[in-house]
Amino acid sequence: MFRLYRRPSDRILELFPLYPKRHHRDFWALRNISLTAERGEILGIVGPNGSGKSTLLQIVSGILRPTSGRVVTAGRVAALLELGAGFNPEFTGRENAVMNGEIMGLSRREMEAALPRIEAFAGIGEFIGRPVKEYSTGMYVRLAFATAIHVEPEILIVDEALAVGDAIFANRCIQKFEELKEKNVTILFVSHDLGLVKRLAHRAILLVNGRIEAEGNPSDVVNRYVGMVLAQQQVETEGEEEGSRLRPSYRHGDKTSKIERVWLLDEMMSPARTVISGQVVTVRVRAQFNRFSEQTIVGMLIRNRQGMDVFGTNTRLEGKELGPLRKGDRLELEFRFECRLTAQEYTLTVATQHWDGRSQDWLDDVLSFRVEDPRGGAGVVSFVTDVRFRRLRS
Numbered sequence: 001m002f003r004l005y006r007r008p009s010d011r012i013l014e015l016f017p018l019y020p021k022r023h024h025r026d027f028w029a030l031r032n033i034s035l036t037a038e039r040g041e042i043l044g045i046v047g048p049n050g051s052g053k054s055t056l057l058q059i060v061s062g063i064l065r066p067t068s069g070r071v072v073t074a075g076r077v078a079a080l081l082e083l084g085a086g087f088n089p090e091f092t093g094r095e096n097a098v099m100n101g102e103i104m105g106l107s108r109r110e111m112e113a114a115l116p117r118i119e120a121f122a123g124i125g126e127f128i129g130r131p132v133k134e135y136s137t138g139m140y141v142r143l144a145f146a147t148a149i150h151v152e153p154e155i156l157i158v159d160e161a162l163a164v165g166d167a168i169f170a171n172r173c174i175q176k177f178e179e180l181k182e183k184n185v186t187i188l189f190v191s192h193d194l195g196l197v198k199r200l201a202h203r204a205i206l207l208v209n210g211r212i213e214a215e216g217n218p219s220d221v222v223n224r225y226v227g228m229v230l231a232q233q234q235v236e237t238e239g240e241e242e243g244s245r246l247r248p249s250y251r252h253g254d255k256t257s258k259i260e261r262v263w264l265l266d267e268m269m270s271p272a273r274t275v276i277s278g279q280v281v282t283v284r285v286r287a288q289f290n291r292f293s294e295q296t297i298v299g300m301l302i303r304n305r306q307g308m309d310v311f312g313t314n315t316r317l318e319g320k321e322l323g324p325l326r327k328g329d330r331l332e333l334e335f336r337f338e339c340r341l342t343a344q345e346y347t348l349t350v351a352t353q354h355w356d357g358r359s360q361d362w363l364d365d366v367l368s369f370r371v372e373d374p375r376g377g378a379g380v381v382s383f384v385t386d387v388r389f390r391r392l393r394s
Contacts, residue, residue: 001067002027029055030210033069039154040184042177044201044218046194046225051207053190057081057159060188075154075186078104080144087144089133093124096132097147104151114150121172122146142169149176156180158189174200194222198307219307219347220249223364227252248349248363256293256360257325257352261286264348264369275339277373277382283335285350287361289325296322296360298333301349302341303365310341310380316355342382343373 003024005011010023030052037043045053058064060071061079086103087096097118101111119128122142127135132143148156177200180187191197197204197218204221206214206228214224227250246262265282266272275281283300299314313335315322325331347365354360373382 002029028210030059030066033210033212035205035212035215037186037188039075039186040181041203042181042187042189042201044197044204044221045188045190045207046192046197046204046222047207047213048229052210053207054081054159056207057157057188057190061157073155076104076152077155077157078148078151078153079157079159080148081157081159087132087140090131092130093122093128093132093135093139093143094119097143100147101151104153106151111151118143118146118150121150121176123169138169145173149180153185155186155188158187160190160192194226195308198222219303219365222307223250226250227362227364246363246366249365251361251363253352253359253361256291256354257287257289257296257331259285259287259350259352259361259363260330262348262350262363262366264367272369274370274372277339277341277343277371277375277377278384279339280336281339283348283350284332285334285352286330286332287352289327289329289331291327293325293354293360295355296325296331297353297355298322298331299351299353300335301351303347303349304380305345305347308380310346314351314353339371340382340384341371341373342377342380343371344380345370 004027005024013021014023033052033056035043045056047053055064057079058081059066060073061077061081062071062073063079063081086100088099091099094115097115098108098111101114102108106114122128122139122145124135124139124142127139128143132140135143145158148158174196177187181200187200189200201218203216204218205212206221206225208228213228214221246259261284263271263282263284264273264275265284266275267279267281269282272281285298285300287298289296297314297316299312301312302310304310315333322331322333346369348367348369349362349364350366351362352360353362375382
């Protein structure tokens with residue numbers, strides 16, 4: 001809980017017993033938060049700005065003390081919270097790295113042994129010997145992250161620090177997260193990159209107004225968050241009717257239209273839950289309109305079991321305009337395509353939307369299906385590949 005004052009002098013007035021009047025208001029940045037992160041678990045934290053994400057990480061790191069309750073940590077904590085926090089701007093990058101390691105409890109000899117690895121990971125070249133006040137934002141992050149992960153932490157806390165790095169460095173950090181996961185390092189990280197949360201986290205929580213709104217499978221939590229954001233503008237908030245045949249992980253929209261049925265059909269146009277890579281499949285969507293819609297878009301999205309978006313399209317992208325639809329109209333639409341995916345579990349998301357992108361009815365992960373690939377290819381997609389070769393004489 002923080003005390004908010006209208007002006008600085010109100011702080012002084014509250015110190016005097018002659019002025020018993022309350023000059024502040026209480027603001028609870030976090031309230032009734034209870035969670036546990038086990039050894040080796042990666043916990044992703046998502047939520048809108050001002051929801052308490054950074055405050056939570058600062059409390060876990062020991063920077064802030066909770067107003068009530070307690071935080072129990074077991075293990076060395078390395079935190080990357082604010083850009084350049086703990087760095088002396090007059091010190092060189094190398095000196096700051098050594099100083100941060102010593103603060104974490106490592107000896108000077110241990111840090112000097114780790115310096116070559118830190119320098120190689122940060123990849124800032126000769127600037128490692130320059131004062132950090134000369135660094136760009138990206139260079140700050142590179143050095144700070146490289147230092148944090150090379151002090152052998154048992155708990156790593158990262159607050160949206162990777163957002164300012166370039167793509168190459170971000171990919172390097174993701175690979176390092178995977179290595180730390182294998183070493184049973186506990187990681188708590190805040191990110192607005194929802195795809196990264198789905199990919200890396202074992203579990204996720206959604207913070208809204210200082211409270212935990214959702215907790216569990218990262219894909220479900222992220223879908224809940226996205227739905228909450230998109231649904232802020234909706235006019236009607238009635239829940240989905242009982243007895244619906246559809247069971248999406250999350251559903252949102254303004255109910256201009258309602259998706260009644262979704263099918264995944266194989267080459268024989270029969271409902272299927274397993275398809276063969278390379279075969280033509282059909283996604284059929286049926287919707288009924290509750291209000292007039294001048295221009296509706298129908299879309300589909302396939303995700304893998306890590307929640308990564310694999311393929312998506314819609315009628316606007318495909319150049320198919322549906323025209324005006326009136327109250328009571330029903331629409332049935334099919335997407336047909338070659339399923340060039342490798343053998344994995346996938347989910348299907350479908351949606352009807354307004355032309356400006358607002359959701360009419362959006363159903364996350366409404367169907368799950370499996371792809372079998374006799375070729376046994378690696379990765380996500382299974383391209384048709386023409387291999388040509390010739391022998392060269394030496």
